[in-house]
Amino acid sequence: NDFNTVASGAQQKVFRLNGNVTTKISEVWSLNGGLSYSANDYYTRTDDYLEGQVGATYVINSYVGISGSYKYSNNSSVLRSSEFSNSVFSLSAKIRY
Numbered sequence: 001n002d003f004n005t006v007a008s009g010a011q012q013k014v015f016r017l018n019g020n021v022t023t024k025i026s027e028v029w030s031l032n033g034g035l036s037y038s039a040n041d042y043y044t045r046t047d048d049y050l051e052g053q054v055g056a057t058y059v060i061n062s063y064v065g066i067s068g069s070y071k072y073s074n075n076s077s078v079l080r081s082s083e084f085s086n087s088v089f090s091l092s093a094k095i096r097y
Contacts (some may be wrong), residue, residue: 013041030057032069047077055090065094 020034037053057071073086 015039028059
């Protein structure tokens with residue numbers, strides 16, 4: 001539980017839970033995942049925000065690695081204009097020289 005400030009300067013009460021896990025399944029592969037939930041109390045309504053992510057990393061050698069992930073976000077609200085769902089796929093390369 002904590003307080004946050006919105007763009008208009010008003011305070012809102014926020015309850016948030018987060019969890020993340022990363023595991024190395026071999027010398028070259030690792031997996032990660034996470035889940036986050038928050039309840040944002042705007043005093044006139046409460047929005048429930050849920051976000052989940054899964055990803056994997058493949059290390060080619062000590063200089064190059066490739067990662068991919070998927071993230072899903074959902075905001076539930078009684079205010080229709082504040083509701084949304086979003087999916088993001090990400091691919092990245094890490095190159096060290």
